[in-house]
Amino acid sequence: MVQNAAQKISVAIPRMPDADMVLPYLRRIDAARYYSNFGPLVREFEARIGAGYGVEPACVSSVASGTAALTLALRASAPTPGSLCMMPSWTFSATAHAAREAGLTPYFVEVARDSWALTPEIADAKMRHAPGEVGVVLPVAPFGAPIGYDRWDEFSAATGVPVVIDAAAAFDTAQPGRAPVVISLHATKVLGVGEGGLLISRDADLVAKVRSLSNFGFQHSRVAALPGINAKLSEYAAAVGLAALDAWPFVRTGYVRLAQTYAAALSAIPELSVLPGFGQGWAGTTCLVELADPVTSAVARDLTRAGIESRQWWGRGCHQQAAFAYYPSSSLAVTRYLANHTLALPFHLGLGPAELNRIVSVVADSLASSATAPLSQPRHQNDAAQAS
Numbered sequence: 001m002v003q004n005a006a007q008k009i010s011v012a013i014p015r016m017p018d019a020d021m022v023l024p025y026l027r028r029i030d031a032a033r034y035y036s037n038f039g040p041l042v043r044e045f046e047a048r049i050g051a052g053y054g055v056e057p058a059c060v061s062s063v064a065s066g067t068a069a070l071t072l073a074l075r076a077s078a079p080t081p082g083s084l085c086m087m088p089s090w091t092f093s094a095t096a097h098a099a100r101e102a103g104l105t106p107y108f109v110e111v112a113r114d115s116w117a118l119t120p121e122i123a124d125a126k127m128r129h130a131p132g133e134v135g136v137v138l139p140v141a142p143f144g145a146p147i148g149y150d151r152w153d154e155f156s157a158a159t160g161v162p163v164v165i166d167a168a169a170a171f172d173t174a175q176p177g178r179a180p181v182v183i184s185l186h187a188t189k190v191l192g193v194g195e196g197g198l199l200i201s202r203d204a205d206l207v208a209k210v211r212s213l214s215n216f217g218f219q220h221s222r223v224a225a226l227p228g229i230n231a232k233l234s235e236y237a238a239a240v241g242l243a244a245l246d247a248w249p250f251v252r253t254g255y256v257r258l259a260q261t262y263a264a265a266l267s268a269i270p271e272l273s274v275l276p277g278f279g280q281g282w283a284g285t286t287c288l289v290e291l292a293d294p295v296t297s298a299v300a301r302d303l304t305r306a307g308i309e310s311r312q313w314w315g316r317g318c319h320q321q322a323a324f325a326y327y328p329s330s331s332l333a334v335t336r337y338l339a340n341h342t343l344a345l346p347f348h349l350g351l352g353p354a355e356l357n358r359i360v361s362v363v364a365d366s367l368a369s370s371a372t373a374p375l376s377q378p379r380h381q382n383d384a385a386q387a388s
């Protein structure tokens with residue numbers, strides 16, 4: 001992960017607030033001697049987050065990690081125990097782990113070719129042929145890209161099936177409605193506290209339930225009213241979160257500008273396209289490209305030879321991972337295509353014009369030398385059929 005002076009370019013280098021920015025908040029912890037249990041810093045952090053999304057503080061609950069927030073949101077949505085949790089296979093393993101932890105059966109379905117996301121249309125079609133009762137739907141905002149949040153509330157109202165949205169990387173683009181939205185505060189995200197998560201919903205009762213589940217199931221006393229766990233955010237993590245919010249306008253500008261510059265440079269390569277929406281004014285921490293060639297081809301190898309790290313970020317999809325191999329799935333042609341044709345290029349705030357040029361030229365040379373057809377024509381015609 002460390003970028004050394006000898007030319008290696010790392011695929012990711014997290015950006016967290018400097019110690020000096022956190023210090024005033026740590027001094028407040030010292031003065032208050034309040035270290036956890038929804039202390040003053042956690043409450044202030046949640047209120048500032050709520051204000052940013054235009055919701056009341058009661059609509060926000062901080063949680064110890066994004067995975068824990070997903071697990072508790074699924075449990076709070078009260079699907080039938082053991083029922084199917086419909087989700088894309090094209091996601092990070094945490095999405096499927098959360099479903100399993102919540103006592104549900106992951107059911108892997110397809111994503112749309114043009115957004116890389118599970119859509120209400122796909123969910124609707126897949127529910128008809130599901131191998132059991134679908135208790136809840138868990139769409140994912142891929143790599144923080146904008147998705148139609150309000151359409152999921154409509155889906156839920158029309159079908160009666162609860163929805164929980166995994167917006168782990170979407171701090172900048174999430175639009176919380178009634179369906180709970182889960183955001184990760186892991187160090188690798190645009191707003192990081194180290195480990196942490198947020199659950200946001202306009203349904204304050206559901207948020208209160210998640211808060212109780214994250215605190216031993218306590219509600220108004222130290223008696224467990226619900227079967228909870230301990231998944232609270234500490235005051236120390238909230239201190240980092242408050243400092244990160246102070247720095248957010250500046251950090252956001254950095255990520256937005258980098259993505260715009262990157263997207264412009266990559267647009268000169270015809271055999272490649274970027275994550276849908278990338279470079280269009282929102283902040284994320286990954287640069288995913290879709291290549292006409294399978295990524296197992298020369299590109300990743302040529303990047304490695306040039307000292308440039310790249311990553312197949314979500315591997316071959318969750319359904320291919322040993323922990324989830326026995327769970328049901330639908331046809332996954334688009335997922336397979338994305339797994340084979342997408343690659344993450346280095347993306348972090350330490351990248352300057354020289355590094356960007358180097359990365360883009362290695363990718364361009366590699367693709368040109370393998371003489372692949374431009375991506376623009378086959379995008380909707382090749383083996384990545386539209387999700388059915």
Ligand SMILES: Cc1ncc(COP(=O)(O)O)c(C=O)c1O
Nearest residue numbers: 065066067092094168184185186
């Ligand atoms: C799509 C997705 N879901 C869930 C998570 C889990 O978040 P956390 O690492 O905060 O538990 C991640 C983390 O990167 C993720 O990318």
